[in-house]
Amino acid sequence: MPSPNGVVALCDANNFYASCACLYNPEIREKPVVVGGDEGARHGIVLSKNYHAKRFGIQTAETLNEARRKCRDLVVVRADFDLYLRFAKKLWAIYHDYTPLVEPYGIDECYLDLTGSTRLFGGGKEIGDDIRRRVREELGITVTVGVSFNKVFAKLASDLIKPDATVLITKENYKETAWPLPASRMIFVGSETYRKLLAMDIYTIGDLAKADEERLKLRFGKNGLLLKIYANGYDMSPVDPGAVPVNGVSHSNTLPYDATTPEEVRSAIYMLSEGVAIRLRSQGLKCNGVQIYIRDNEMASVIRQGQLQYPTYLAGEIAAKGFEVFTEKYRFVKPIRTIGVKAISLQDQFKMYQLDLFGDHTHRERLERAEQAMDDIRARFGKNAVMKAGNLGSKDLTGHLGHNSETNPLIELYDIHT
Amino acid sequence: MGKVKTAVLAHFTLDEQVIPLRLETEDGARLKIDRVRDARPAASLKAGASGVRYICDCTAYNDGEEVPVDGLRLFRDDDGWFLE
Missing domain, CATH: 3.30.1490.100 (DNA polymerase, Y-family, little finger domain)
Known part of the structure; x- marks a missing residue:
């Protein structure tokens, strides 16, 4: 179990597939680039995009044809999953230099329990900064590190600023940083849940934190109570290095x-x-x-x-x-x-x-x-x-x-x- | 594009380090590595790769003449060795 004074980080590789593709192809680095599936097999969707492509309003999961309509000079790179796996393993090796408690959450994200590491490497912010520096220098890509006292807020923090940033949500500041954000920014609140929350006049994470338990329970069952617990920063789920992220x-x-x-x-x-x-x-x-x-x-x-x-x-x-x-x-x-x-x-x-x-x-x-x-x-x-x-x-x-x-x-x- | 493939003669130590000793580029230039100043995991943004970067002081052999070459950036990645 994580201690109440735990330090949890979520390291998220920015535009992971596109970043790997751009690293290995310097000539396209300054162009709008997307990594796409196989168009011949009708898997022609945008899997990842770089920031130049993002400026054209290109969205992940839209078709490559739609993306090309938004940007004529778009460079489409075929996905190379072997490369991404190699890079993911290199990222994980760096994370393991700071803690053995690393839980992969998708190929480009990992939770790190840094509670026991702070005496060795400094506080969460220092470790986050060091991880970012090493990833930038050693791998040539960037990560955003969200640091908080539990996994839910660490994930939220990592989504706040991109790319290449260390973002802190602490016990002291979570009401100022997390609570004003739309409830949809919190993990476990999908578009459907958010729609239902809006219908209940719950707009922000703060609203969710203060929402009436009975109303939430009536609408979402026990998951409604969980959402309230998470919004209040009471998530105690451990970073589990042995966990296979499987539902x-x-x-x-x-x-x-x-x-x-x-x-x-x-x-x-x-x-x-x-x-x-x-x-x-x-x-x-x-x-x-x-x-x-x-x-x-x-x-x-x-x-x-x-x-x-x-x-x-x-x-x-x-x-x-x-x-x-x-x-x-x-x-x-x-x-x-x-x-x-x-x-x-x-x-x-x-x-x-x-x-x-x-x-x-x-x-x-x-x-x-x-x-x-x-x-x-x-x-x-x-x-x-x-x-x-x-x-x-x-x-x-x-x-x-x-x-x-x-x-x-x-x-x-x-x-x-x- | 900023990436010169090289053949390398290297010493593989018992503690699994790899120390380059000599190299020969695709165009036939040959260098002896006198000293490895620094070796660390690094990305090469110029060449487009990520691996181990060696900064080496070398001696190049040019028509029988020995020319010192300091601070040569030699990379080893999954695809082999190259100069930036």
Whole structure:
């Protein structure tokens, strides 16, 4: 547990992908640059942009075509995830020179518990400044370091000033610095939550801190109380170096062509579920629920989910639940561009669960052994060495088996999609 | 573009340090490294790389003539050795 007088930092690499790309290509450094996905495979979105591109109003996640419309001279660099991983590891090595308590939060962000380091290296501000100097000199990129007494405010601080700054939110100043900010700036307050907060006349983090508990609880359940706790600076969650930042394991893919029939969607869900199941097994996890993500050709997206009867890491069960959720909870009118399958409510694979009298658990165990055998074959002979006959046609829809979402190279590190 | 690839003869020490001894550039220039003044992780903004930077005092061999070259910036990164 963090001590009440803890020092927590959140180090956030500024425009990480674009910064790496610009470092290795000095000739484009002073031009507007974005790092984009593969346009040929319809992954043509902006993954990262430099500050020159930002001046043109280019946004992360918009299509490259939209970005080019905003800036004719835009330089588009193809993503190089091996490079980003190498750089992430170099960043982590620097952070570990200050504390062993480093918790990666995405590829370009890390929480550092500096509570025990201050006697060696000075206060949070000094350590933050030193980390920034070293990253700038040794890696040629910049980081913003948010320093505070808990993770929520450290994250908030790191978002306040960019690039290359150390920002402090202390117990003495949080009411002046954090509370006047819009509630949407606080982690865990997404656009939907913010919309609901606004409807309750809660505009700022300070409003949230002072909000009536019962009203929050009524509107958001226990999460509403958590938001109030965070806004008051009472977050006590530890920086966990062993934590895998996982609330789910997911695969998603923009299809090479829009899916117009349930059968096409079914194929994609089955193929994606296969990848999800492989990763669950490799992590020793089972899921209790399945969430699907659908984005249509007008870029409207929805998320729907359902609970499983038993915890599972079987691709067939995940896919069947995913398709059931799709057919029962989604109104399929427009062609579908992107489909994602996420295993949620995860648990250890060996955790006990209640069987029922009539289920065929021997059959399930056999299926588990069969899928584990497939994993062994893939480990020895490659990802595509074996696949289910039903998935053969799906290959065209979703790319190769075990295809990782290209927006999250953390998968390579953790084999987990957060 | 500010990056001259070099071949390097180096001493790999038991404590896993790498100390360059001689180098030869792509255009055939040959230098003997007399002293490594400084070695540290560094980025090269000019050449576009990030690795270990060695600042070396060297002797260049030019048509049999020995020419001292001080403060040469030699880099080693994932792609190999180069001069800035």
